[in-house]
Amino acid sequence: MKSGEPGKNISAVEVTSISDRGFGLQLGSEELFVPYAEFPWFAGATAAKIRQVERPSADHLYWPALDIDLSVQSIRRPQDFPLVSRKRS
Numbered sequence: 355m356k357s358g359e360p361g362k363n364i365s366a367v368e369v370t371s372i373s374d375r376g377f378g379l380q381l382g383s384e385e386l387f388v389p390y391a392e393f394p395w396f397a398g399a400t401a402a403k404i405r406q407v408e409r410p411s412a413d414h415l416y417w418p419a420l421d422i423d424l425s426v427q428s429i430r431r432p433q434d435f436p437l438v439s440r441k442r443s
Contacts, residue, residue, distance in 0.1 A: 367409040372401050381409070381426065392432040395422050 370378040376389035377396070390397040396404060396417075403419040410416060413426045428435040 367407050367415060369405045369407060372404060377404055379407070379415075379429070386426075386429050388429055393424070393429075395420065 366380075366382065368380045370380045370385065372378075376387055376391075376393070379386045379388060388396065399417075399420055403417065406417060406419045408416045408418065415424045415426060415429075416422070425435070
């Protein structure tokens with residue numbers, strides 16, 4: 355490989371299913387479910403936008419069409435990452 359050329363994508367991610375409750379993600383050999391109840395930002399998104407997911411690093415997922423960044427750990431253990439919302443006045 356020449357310097358400056360991108361390497362292989364070793365951090366693959368794939369959306370495996372989408373339902374009215376959430377969607378499934380395949381991260382290598384691990385499959386996770388992303389429920390809309392825990393991750394409401396995806397509830398109104400189109401299937402096409404949900405399927406556009408990138409995995410820049412082992413613990414980072416990014417949906418560019420939705421401008422959503424998530425830690426893989428937050429999907430595995432959402433109870434450790436409570437939703438916090440601040441209303442702007």
